[in-house]
Amino acid sequence: MSLTIEQIKDRCPRFRILVIGRRNAGKTTILKKMCNSDGSDLRIVDRNGNKVDPSILEPDRQRGMSDIENEITFRSNPLFVFHDSRGIEAGAEHDENSPLCTDSVWEFLDKRSREPRIRDQIHAVWLCIPMDNQRAPSSEFELAFFNARASPVPVIAVFTKFEALIDEAYNDLPEDDLSDTEKEKNASRDAQLKFDKTVRKAIENTAHPPDQVTDGMPLDLNDERTGCRGLSEATYAAIQDVTLSDLFAMAQRSSFQVGCLKVMESIM
Numbered sequence: 001m002s003l004t005i006e007q008i009k010d011r012c013p014r015f016r017i018l019v020i021g022r023r024n025a026g027k028t029t030i031l032k033k034m035c036n037s038d039g040s041d042l043r044i045v046d047r048n049g050n051k052v053d054p055s056i057l058e059p060d061r062q063r064g065m066s067d068i069e070n071e072i073t074f075r076s077n078p079l080f081v082f083h084d085s086r087g088i089e090a091g092a093e094h095d096e097n098s099p100l101c102t103d104s105v106w107e108f109l110d111k112r113s114r115e116p117r118i119r120d121q122i123h124a125v126w127l128c129i130p131m132d133n134q135r136a137p138s139s140e141f142e143l144a145f146f147n148a149r150a151s152p153v154p155v156i157a158v159f160t161k162f163e164a165l166i167d168e169a170y171n172d173l174p175e176d177d178l179s180d181t182e183k184e185k186n187a188s189r190d191a192q193l194k195f196d197k198t199v200r201k202a203i204e205n206t207a208h209p210p211d212q213v214t215d216g217m218p219l220d221l222n223d224e225r226t227g228c229r230g231l232s233e234a235t236y237a238a239i240q241d242v243t244l245s246d247l248f249a250m251a252q253r254s255s256f257q258v259g260c261l262k263v264m265e266s267i268m
């Protein structure tokens with residue numbers, strides 16, 4: 001039986017997402033996009049509800065500054081709350097090829113799945129896999145996560161920085177007299193084919209593949225008004241619980257409305 005909006009908000013006021021990925025994978029960027037925020041309204045509180053300086057999420061800050069228990073929110077959309085795994089590279093220098101050390105992530109997920117109240121549980125995991133990694137598209141280090149064990153909550157593999165694959169495909173195009181537009185179209189097509197044949201296939205062949213995989217669609221970083229449609233659809237499809245999928249849809253709609261307002265403001 002479906003609950004009313006008030007009943008859902010009463011049971012679980014916020015959709016809680018854990019975002020995993022190495023440094024510079026594009027984690028903060030997708031959170032901002034999802035909430036239609038420019039980042040200025042970002043707020044972090046620690047496990048005791050104390051305010052934390054948001055600059056700890058800036059790309060050049062060292063690991064150890066951030067705690068997976070910290071709650072990240074954006075005033076533009078209070079229906080989402082995020083946790084950031086940052087600092088999971090095993091290498092001291094955050095080498096992009098160093099393996100991910102995900103023990104703390106599994107520990108956190110297990111602990112949260114034992115929380116008696118649905119509002120304290122994690123409702124979905126986004127694992128960000130950047131396509132500009134030197135070893136992309138093999139992404140073997142992130143694949144280790146899917147080989148390790150089954151997750152207690154839905155996992156969505158999110159491919160970030162997809163334009164790196166398109167740039168590569170563009171450089172590999174044969175010499176011919178096509179227009180730039182045609183070339184860009186062909187590069188997009190080739191990048192998608194390569195992605196399907198390599199990354200997507202490798203992920204599907206892991207021991208515990210993700211519940212959903214986002215399409216390889218580059219984010220329009222310059223357009224603050226567009227959300228992450230592919231990621232929203234993949235997340236919605238991965239959620240099994242009716243209350244949680246209703247809550248996610250509500251959170252989604254709220255971001256969409258913020259986006260519409262920004263568009264209106266920009267043209268008035």
Ligand SMILES: Nc1nc2c(ncn2[C@@H]2O[C@H](COP(=O)(O)OP(=O)(O)O)[C@@H](O)[C@H]2O)c(=O)[nH]1
Nearest residue numbers: 022023024025026027028029059160161162219
């Ligand atoms: N070209 C491109 N750059 C991106 C993308 N996503 C993030 N970035 C850039 O990569 C850098 C690191 O992103 P950030 O979201 O801070 O990564 P985090 O460390 O995982 O939170 C920032 O300069 C972003 O602007 C993307 O999809 N494409």
Ligand SMILES: [Mg+2]
Nearest residue numbers: 027028057058
């Ligand atoms: Mg970040």
